[in-house]
Amino acid sequence: MCPNLDIVVPKLLEERSWAAPAGGGAALPDLGLGGVLRVGMPLSPMLAKMQSSYGAMLETFKGRAFLAEHKYDGMRAQVHVVLGAAGGRREVRIFSRNSEDITDRFSDVAEAILESTPAGKDAIFDGEVCAVDRSKAPAQLLPFQSLARRPKGPTGRSATGERAAEVCVYLFDCLYHGGESMVKAPYRARREFLRSAAALSPRPGFVEYAEGDVIEGDGAEEAVEAAMLRSIERGCEGLMCKLLDGPASAYEPSKRSDSWVKLKKDYIDGIADSLDLVPIGAWYGNGRKAGWYSPVLLAAYDPETDTFQSVCRVMSGFTDEMYTKLTLFYAGKVLAGKQKKRRKPEAAEGAGSGDSGDKGEPTGRLLPRKPPNYITNESCRVWFDACEVWTIRGAEFSLSPTHMCAQGRIACAAGRGLALRFPRFLHERPDKTTAEATTPAQILELYTKQHGAEKPAAAAGYDDDDDDIL
DNA sequence: GCTGGCTGCCC
DNA sequence: ATTCTGC
DNA sequence: GCAGAATGGGCAGCCAGC
Numbered sequence: 001m002c003p004n005l006d007i008v009v010p011k012l013l014e015e016r017s018w019a020a021p022a023g024g025g026a027a028l029p030d031l032g033l034g035g036v037l038r039v040g041m042p043l044s045p046m047l048a049k050m051q052s053s054y055g056a057m058l059e060t061f062k063g064r065a066f067l068a069e070h071k072y073d074g075m076r077a078q079v080h081v082v083l084g085a086a087g088g089r090r091e092v093r094i095f096s097r098n099s100e101d102i103t104d105r106f107s108d109v110a111e112a113i114l115e116s117t118p119a120g121k122d123a124i125f126d127g128e129v130c131a132v133d134r135s136k137a138p139a140q141l142l143p144f145q146s147l148a149r150r151p152k153g154p155t156g157r158s159a160t161g162e163r164a165a166e167v168c169v170y171l172f173d174c175l176y177h178g179g180e181s182m183v184k185a186p187y188r189a190r191r192e193f194l195r196s197a198a199a200l201s202p203r204p205g206f207v208e209y210a211e212g213d214v215i216e217g218d219g220a221e222e223a224v225e226a227a228m229l230r231s232i233e234r235g236c237e238g239l240m241c242k243l244l245d246g247p248a249s250a251y252e253p254s255k256r257s258d259s260w261v262k263l264k265k266d267y268i269d270g271i272a273d274s275l276d277l278v279p280i281g282a283w284y285g286n287g288r289k290a291g292w293y294s295p296v297l298l299a300a301y302d303p304e305t306d307t308f309q310s311v312c313r314v315m316s317g318f319t320d321e322m323y324t325k326l327t328l329f330y331a332g333k334v335l336a337g338k339q340k341k342r343r344k345p346e347a348a349e350g351a352g353s354g355d356s357g358d359k360g361e362p363t364g365r366l367l368p369r370k371p372p373n374y375i376t377n378e379s380c381r382v383w384f385d386a387c388e389v390w391t392i393r394g395a396e397f398s399l400s401p402t403h404m405c406a407q408g409r410i411a412c413a414a415g416r417g418l419a420l421r422f423p424r425f426l427h428e429r430p431d432k433t434t435a436e437a438t439t440p441a442q443i444l445e446l447y448t449k450q451h452g453a454e455k456p457a458a459a460a461g462y463d464d465d466d467d468d469i470l
Numbered sequence: 471g472c473t474g475g476c477t478g479c480c481c
Numbered sequence: 482a483t484t485c486t487g488c
Numbered sequence: 489g490c491a492g493a494a495t496g497g498g499c500a501g502c503c504a505g506c
Contacts, residue, residue, distance in 0.1 A: 050483095073481080074480095074481090075480060075481075076480090076481095096479080096480075097480080097481090098479075098480090100478095100479075100480095102479095102480095144480085144481060144498090145497095145498070145499080147480085147481095147499095148479095148480065148481080148498060148499045148500085149498095149499065149500085150499090150500085151500070151501090152479090152499090152500050152501070153500085153501080256490090285494075285495090286493095286494070286495090287493065287494060288486085288493065288494075289493090289494065289495090294494080294495075295494090295495065295496075312496070312497075313495085313496065313497090314495095314496070315483090315484085315494070315495045315496065316482095316483045316484045316485085316494090316495075316496065317483080317484060317485085318484085318485080319484095319485065319486090320485080320486080394496085394497095395481095395482090398497065398498070399498095400497075400498080401498085402497080402498090403497085419496095419497060419498085420496090420497080421481080421482085421496080421497055421498090422481085422482055422483065422496065422497080423483090423496060423497085424483060424484065424496085425484090
């Protein structure tokens with residue numbers, strides 16, 4: 001329970017460089033309300049605006065210098081180095097993006113920070129903690145899932161007995177140091193300071209600097225593309241592009257500032273793959289989506305076994321109009337708007353066949369029950385007749401206990417399938433039949449390529465699918 | 471003691 | 482996290 | 489342009505129930 005006052009009071013931070021209370025905290029009733037940084041009290045991290053093309057990003061920087069930094073796929077970490085009362089023993093606290101204290105979960109990071117920072121100086125750093133495999137030369141970045149499997153408590157014991165993943169923190173900013181706030185300083189200065197011995201002594205595989213390229217002048221576009229490719233090879237999600245100079249490059253807590261732009265690789269034309277999936281079921285939407293099907297369960301089609309294997313649910317990317325059309329198409333009628341408030345299913349349930357008090361069964365294109373060739377651990381409220389194809393885009397695939405795509409073909413993952421992270425609907429694919437949908441084998445190949453960083457396997461020529469040609 | 475559901479948090 | 486909608 | 493709503497995948501932890 002951290003008092004997250006930065007969120008409650010998103011003040012304009014009239015930060016001064018006098019933030020340092022020379023004599024100690026006694027006279028600081030302020031809880032962050034005044035915008036005064038306090039080591040040990042988390043401030044809301046600065047956020048980035050998302051853009052989906054190099055062109056749009058370059059446009060926002062308008063020729064000014066910026067940093068094209070790797071966007072690591074881990075957890076945001078605001079690292080505080082707190083001085084003890086006597087100025088002696090230091091303590092490290094680590095806060096999540098939402099200002100939760102996650103020090104216990106990453107006590108190894110905390111210790112590494114202690115070793116990497118000079119005595120007698122308090123500090124606040126910003127960075128990303130990632131699961132890594134240190135047996136590789138430069139520590140190999142591991143998927144987010146590895147990081148998520150870390151135990152939450154201080155005990156560090158994992159129920160399954162598997163050892164927790166090693167982690168490394170990639171630092172990219174310094175907000176405060178030695179009693180001085182740095183948030184008003186230009187990013188270039190903050191970064192340079194962070195990279196000086198006065199602030200930190202990095203330790204490979206434990207405490208590192210976020211990788212980034214300074215880009216300015218001609219050839220910016222080529223430089224950004226190159227940075228993006230490097231980031232992808234490294235196993236990152238894309239780029240964080242940050243304005244380097246001037247007051248606009250200050251650190252603005254809790255703001256989704258224009259001076260930070262994120263470019264995720266799965267949005268960039270020519271890099272992202274999309275999938276052609278089949279809607280096989282749905283639930284009833286809540287709130288403003290009451291009366292519509294939402295979300296919708298999607299599946300890949302395996303012609304070898306004639307099965308539809310679920311890959312994800314999707315609810316993003318539909319306009320209200322599409323919802324109306326979709327619902328009418330499958331239900332064959334307008335659904336009665338549900339009550340505003342949804343209630344707990346209680347213990348009722350009893351498998352997905354009952355459909356409690358629903359009237360019409362096989363109306364429209366609904367099926368009376370889940371067909372045996374729909375392979376999923378989901379229990380949809382209604383099952384669709386698999387009859388169309390939608391183009392879906394997402395980030396990577398994860399091993400799933402719920403979605404059974406390619407289940408049985410994945411080495412070392414008995415009983416698990418593949419699921420798509422961050423799925424969103426792009427458009428219908430009226431020119432494709434369900435038999436032409438993306439197959440589990442294709443998805444398995446994409447999965448293998450994504451973390452099988454072992455082999456760069458450049459091409460492996462992949463079937464297209466996608467195309468949002470306009 | 472193991473399992474399933476639910477909560478809370480990460481992205 | 483993402484997307485669309487409404488102010 | 490921004491806030492709000494409705495949800496995406498997935499994990500650890502905790503508690504109820506068998």
